[in-house]
Structures are given as C-alpha cells and as structure tokens.
Amino acid sequence: RLSADYLRALPKAEVHCHLEGCVPPKTAVRLAERHGVALPAGARDGGDRYRFLNFDEGLEIYLAVCRSMQTAGDFEAVTYESLVTAAEGGLRYREIAFNPQNHPGLTYDEMVGGILAGARAAQEEAGVVSRIVVAINRQFGGEAALNLVRDVLAHPHPEVVAIGLDGDEKAGRPAEFVAAYDLARAAGLKLTAHAGEHGDFTEMVECLDLLGVDRIDHGYAALLDPALLARTVASQIPYSACWFIDYPELEVEGRRRDVAAMAAAGLNMCLNSDDPALIGPELHEDFIDAAVHLEWTVEDAEKYALAGIDASFADDATVGRLR
Numbered sequence: 001r002l003s004a005d006y007l008r009a010l011p012k013a014e015v016h017c018h019l020e021g022c023v024p025p026k027t028a029v030r031l032a033e034r035h036g037v038a039l040p041a042g043a044r045d046g047g048d049r050y051r052f053l054n055f056d057e058g059l060e061i062y063l064a065v066c067r068s069m070q071t072a073g074d075f076e077a078v079t080y081e082s083l084v085t086a087a088e089g090g091l092r093y094r095e096i097a098f099n100p101q102n103h104p105g106l107t108y109d110e111m112v113g114g115i116l117a118g119a120r121a122a123q124e125e126a127g128v129v130s131r132i133v134v135a136i137n138r139q140f141g142g143e144a145a146l147n148l149v150r151d152v153l154a155h156p157h158p159e160v161v162a163i164g165l166d167g168d169e170k171a172g173r174p175a176e177f178v179a180a181y182d183l184a185r186a187a188g189l190k191l192t193a194h195a196g197e198h199g200d201f202t203e204m205v206e207c208l209d210l211l212g213v214d215r216i217d218h219g220y221a222a223l224l225d226p227a228l229l230a231r232t233v234a235s236q237i238p239y240s241a242c243w244f245i246d247y248p249e250l251e252v253e254g255r256r257r258d259v260a261a262m263a264a265a266g267l268n269m270c271l272n273s274d275d276p277a278l279i280g281p282e283l284h285e286d287f288i289d290a291a292v293h294l295e296w297t298v299e300d301a302e303k304y305a306l307a308g309i310d311a312s313f314a315d316d317a318t319v320g321r322l323r
C-alpha cells in the first residue's frame with residue numbers, strides 16, 4: 001500500500017483547475033468585504049469549507065467569489081496563494097483556468113498580468129510552473145465568446161496556451177461556440193472544453209466534431225455511449241477527470257466509480273483538483289484516495305503523475321523538463 005507521504009511528495013501535474021475555485025473561504029470573505037460584495041451564506045458561515053447542497057449552489061458561490069476579485073492585485077494574491085499551497089502537496093505544474101467574463105470590472109490584460117505576477121512569485125519560491133487557459137462561460141453565449149477570443153488574440157502572452165469552456169452545461173450547446181473555437185485554433189491556441197460532467201454524451205460528441213477540442217474536461221458521460229468510448233480510447237485524447245466532488249446530490253462514490261470505469265476502459269485520463277477550495281481538496285488528496293480505491297502500485301502512481309504532464313498544453317521543452 002502506497003504511503004500518503006510518498007503520494008504527497010510525488011511530483012504531480014494537473015491541467016484542470018479553476019483559479020476562482022482555489023480561493024479559500026477566509027480569503028473570499030476578506031476580498032468581498034474590501035470590495036463591498038455580498039457573498040451567499042454558504043460562503044460566509046462554513047468555516048474552512050464552503051457550504052452548498054448541489055452544483056448550482058456551488059456555481060453561485062463560485063460566481064460570487066469571481067465578483068470579489070476586482071483588481072490585478074487580487075488576481076496576483078489569489079494565484080500566488082493557491083500555487084504555493086498546491087506545491088506543498090507536490091504539485092509541479094498547473095494549467096490555471098480563469099473566467100474573464102465573470103470579472104466585468106477588469107480588462108483582460110489586468111487579469112492576466114495579475115495571474116502572471118502571482119505565478120512568477122510562486123515559481124521562484126516553490127518551483128511550481130504554470131500556464132493559463134482562458135475559459136469561456138457558456139451562459140454568456142457565442143457572440144460574447146467570440147469577443148473574448150478576439151480580446152485574447154489582441155493581447156498575446158506566451159503563457160496563455162488554450163481556451164476552454166465551462167459553467168452551466170444547461171446554458172448553451174457547444175455549437176454556439178464554433179466561431180470562437182475556430183478563431184482560437186487559427187491563432188495557434190489549444191482547445192479544451194468541459195463536457196459530460198452533468199450534461200449528456202452528445203455534448204462531448206459536439207465538442208469533438210464541431211469545436212475540434214484537443215482535450216475533454218470531465219467527460220464521465222462517455223461511459224454511457226459505446227461508440228464515443230471506443231472512439232476516444234482509439235484517439236487517446238486526454239480526459240481531465242476530477243476524483244473528489246462535494247456535491248451531496250451526486251455523492252463521491254458515484255464519481256469514484258465513473259473514474260475507475262474510465263481508467264479500466266483504457267481512456268487517456270489524468271486526475272485534477274478542479275476547484276480545490278470549493279469542490280474538492282488539493283491534488284495530493286485525490287492521489288491518496290485514488291491509490292486506496294484503485295489499489296495503485298508505484299507504477300500506477302507514476303503513470304498518473306506523468307499523465308497530467310502529458311495532457312498539458314505547455315511547449316515541448318517545458319514538458320520535457322517536467323517529465
């Protein structure tokens with residue numbers, strides 16, 4: 001049986017982690033007070049954890065935390081704190097997603113500038129490397145998504161490696177975002193999207209066929225469609241799965257069963273914390289729990305540590321150094 005100390009020290013990488021889901025309740029309360037933002041009760045009175053009963057309530061807290069991050073300095077502080085915390089659990093690489101559309105008071109460049117400053121300080125102090133994924137929020141629709149990608153291309157940063165798609169899967173079909181994805185692809189950005197987390201597998205097929213994604217975030221619904229499963233086993237497109245969930249209505253056992261089934265089916269899957277402060281703990285906790293439930297050997301643990309690096313959109317030289 002692998003020890004918790006070994007799994008914590010094991011150098012790990014993750015490609016699916018939302019910056020605004022990395023803000024601990026104490027930090028959120030401090031930022032909200034500073035900027036006069038009202039937080040939902042579940043963000044104020046849960047002590048060290050946020051308190052919510054289902055995905056929609058969790059998303060409501062997430063959006064309130066977003067509204068509480070109003071300056072480049074807020075982005076810098078949140079990025080630095082989250083990366084240094086994760087590095088204590090052995091994290092060596094993270095692809096940080098953030099939602100510019102959820103922070104209307106700031107320009108794109110102010111937000112990226114804050115993230116890069118925090119990331120630089122964390123890399124110097126704790127050795128953790130990071131890149132940025134600009135996430136489109138589904139609820140704002142295709143036109144706003146296209147404008148966001150235009151904004152990204154007008155302010156190029158080598159650390160911004162991809163666009164993503166997240167938020168409420170009920171709020172918009174992938175087809176709405178074809179123009180935004182086409183523009184990003186033409187500019188050389190990589191493409192990922194949340195799909196098959198709560199929605200059905202047809203969302204995932206649309207992400208592959210219409211958006212041409214290079215990676216799928218979550219993707220559990222693939223287990224319900226043999227054709228999609230066979231197709232993505234054959235292509236070995238990476239899935240960024242998330243082991244722990246904190247939605248009482250879904251229960252963590254069901255998620256463990258899904259991720260175990262995806263691994264058994266032969267998908268190219270890595271483990272990710274998603275929203276470590278909101279939905280689940282830091283990545284080393286996922287590794288410790290997965291090792292027990294999947295009866296990992298040392299080789300399995302090393303395989304999953306490398307899977308996160310190989311799923312990354314960083315340049316080959318960076319991936320080579322991390323491997």
Ligand code: ADE
Binds near residue numbers: 062166275
């Ligand atoms: N935004 C932050 N976390 C998310 C998740 N797990 N699914 C969809 N959108 C999100």
Ligand code: ZN
Binds near residue numbers: 016017018166274275
């Ligand atoms: Zn996510």
